[in-house]
Amino acid sequence: MRNNKKKSLKRVFQIIAIVIAAWIAVNLCITAVFTQKIPHRYASAEEGKELLLSNTEYYSGFTQNDIEFRLKKTGATMDELLQTSAEEIRDYNLIEKYFIDHEIAKMAIRLAWNGYELPETEKIVFIKSDMSVEMGNSGYTHGTQIYLSSGFVTIYSFMSIIPGFSKFFDELLWHEYFHCLSRCNPEFRAKMYSLIHFTVADSDFALPPSVMERYFSNPDVEHHDAYTTFVIDGKETDCFTAWITTADYAQVQPEDSDTIVALVPIDGSDIYYTREQTSNFDEVFGTNTRYVLDPEECMADNFAYAMLYGIKGKDYPNPEIIQGVIDAVKR
Numbered sequence: 001m002r003n004n005k006k007k008s009l010k011r012v013f014q015i016i017a018i019v020i021a022a023w024i025a026v027n028l029c030i031t032a033v034f035t036q037k038i039p040h041r042y043a044s045a046e047e048g049k050e051l052l053l054s055n056t057e058y059y060s061g062f063t064q065n066d067i068e069f070r071l072k073k074t075g076a077t078m079d080e081l082l083q084t085s086a087e088e089i090r091d092y093n094l095i096e097k098y099f100i101d102h103e104i105a106k107m108a109i110r111l112a113w114n115g116y117e118l119p120e121t122e123k124i125v126f127i128k129s130d131m132s133v134e135m136g137n138s139g140y141t142h143g144t145q146i147y148l149s150s151g152f153v154t155i156y157s158f159m160s161i162i163p164g165f166s167k168f169f170d171e172l173l174w175h176e177y178f179h180c181l182s183r184c185n186p187e188f189r190a191k192m193y194s195l196i197h198f199t200v201a202d203s204d205f206a207l208p209p210s211v212m213e214r215y216f217s218n219p220d221v222e223h224h225d226a227y228t229t230f231v232i233d234g235k236e237t238d239c240f241t242a243w244i245t246t247a248d249y250a251q252v253q254p255e256d257s258d259t260i261v262a263l264v265p266i267d268g269s270d271i272y273y274t275r276e277q278t279s280n281f282d283e284v285f286g287t288n289t290r291y292v293l294d295p296e297e298c299m300a301d302n303f304a305y306a307m308l309y310g311i312k313g314k315d316y317p318n319p320e321i322i323q324g325v326i327d328a329v330k331r
């Protein structure tokens with residue numbers, strides 16, 4: 001009798017082990033097949049540093065105020081900024097690479113399942129960074145380089161086994177992927193921006209002196225060429241957006257520093273307006289996301305929600321933006 005009980009217990013454990021092994025094998029196969037649908041690779045720390053420093057156009061746009069805010073140091077130099085940025089690039093380990101492969105496979109499966117067809121991008125390169133220079137961000141991009149926070153990658157690659165835990169990471173990847181799609185496909189970018197009433201002009205607008213001195217660069221936003229009509233003091237004014245600090249670094253303690261979106265008239269006037277001065281800010285950007293520094297960031301979030309949750313998966317204040325994204329990518 002006891003022997004029989006032992007035998008059946010052993011059998012149960014064997015079945016559980018077989019089911020787990022089969023589940024892992026199926027998962028590995030599905031990941032291996034689908035992750036290739038979105039071409040990507042991983043940069044070593046050494047290559048990542050080189051790639052980061054190759055973004056010379058981005059660094060050439062930095063002002064002294066911008067450098068000081070990022071390094072939290074009065075009198076900081078561009079050389080220090082480049083050195084600190086490069087020093088915080090890390091290697092991915094095997095578990096982290098598998099986790100991201102698995103995430104990418106989930107994205108490809110979702111696209112196939114929903115019948116969505118996205119425009120192509122150049123091969124995406126994942127680079128891991130400690131992000132202190134980018135103010136502790138969870139991710140950012142240059143071209144088709146996606147930089148992910150080392151802390152986030154480590155936590156999520158171990159904890160994603162918990163159902164639902166990877167939700168934030170899923171949103172992050174779709175958001176960063178949008179920036180790559182948008183850069184590689186001007187028509188797609190213009191279509192996405194039009195969903196929040198922005199028009200892409202033929203060339204970038206110049207930042208006037210009052211904006212330039214407080215300008216805070218954002219690697220995800222490469223251009224200031226999109227504008228829309230804001231109602232400012234009752235008057236319709238065509239403006240583009242720029243991200244600025246509210247004070248010079250030298251005047252404030254880092255903990256008191258803040259950034260805002262500046263609405264800059266496209267007619268070249270040396271002035272900017274704040275969102276509080278407009279009566280239609282929320283009507284322009286919608287309120288699906290509060291990340292509205294720029295049409296690029298606003299649409300990256302809306303795109304992420306559309307891909308991840310669809311039109312019914314979330315209670316959107318502005319479902320028409322989500323529907324517009326879906327209509328644009330539906331086969």
Ligand SMILES: [Zn+2]
Pocket residue numbers: 140175176179220297300
């Ligand atoms: Zn972004």
